[in-house]
Amino acid sequence: MFTGIIETLGTIKSIEKENENIHVTINSSITEELKIDQSVAHNGICLTVVKIENNNYTVTAIKETIEKTNLGKWQTNDVVNLERAMKLGDRLDGHIVQGHVDQTGICKKIEDAGGSIYFTFEYDKSKSNITIEKGSITVNGVSLTVVNSKENEFSVAIIPYTLEHTNFKEFKVGTVVNLEFDVIGKYVARIEQLRN
Known part of the structure; x- marks a missing residue:
């Protein structure tokens, strides 16, 4: 669950296709605070962190996500909006956002x-x-x-x-x-x- 209040921006460092999936590696100021298996919204798309290396982390998008979002149009050096999942008890400054793009x-x-x-x-x-x-x-x-x-x-x-x-x-x-x-x-x- 997210609030729609962007925390920071990330820069796409690499995009790799594997079968129907796309692995996106992003450089961000919040990378050192992330954990494997954590949900992060990228331009509103909830994606799971699968790898962390230095200031870069990688997320994987499946076919369904690629078809319903603009993720298939992303390119290296594009800038994406980032928001980590909200903490229970925090203020809801935006509105209830699921991270599931319609x-x-x-x-x-x-x-x-x-x-x-x-x-x-x-x-x-x-x-x-x-x-x-x-x-x-x-x-x-x-x-x-x-x-x-x-x-x-x-x-x-x-x-x-x-x-x-x-x-x-x-x-x-x-x-x-x-x-x-x-x-x-x-x-x-x-x-x-x-x-x-």
């Missing part, structure tokens, strides 16, 4: 709003995921509040601190991002589907 989205627009920056994302509505105005959304692991909610599109307003401390500063129009929709909203949507 689908990807595409950055459609970036607008300077004089103190914040609006990012607009579009997603495939056939997956039955929804957003609501002032509801929560996780974009590349970052807990954000939805503005301008539409059927298959939403915007978020990013403050300068978030821009500086996440990989949002790397986004361009066309960037593919990981989306995790609010877990409560997903249950409500599923109940409605079962009623119809």
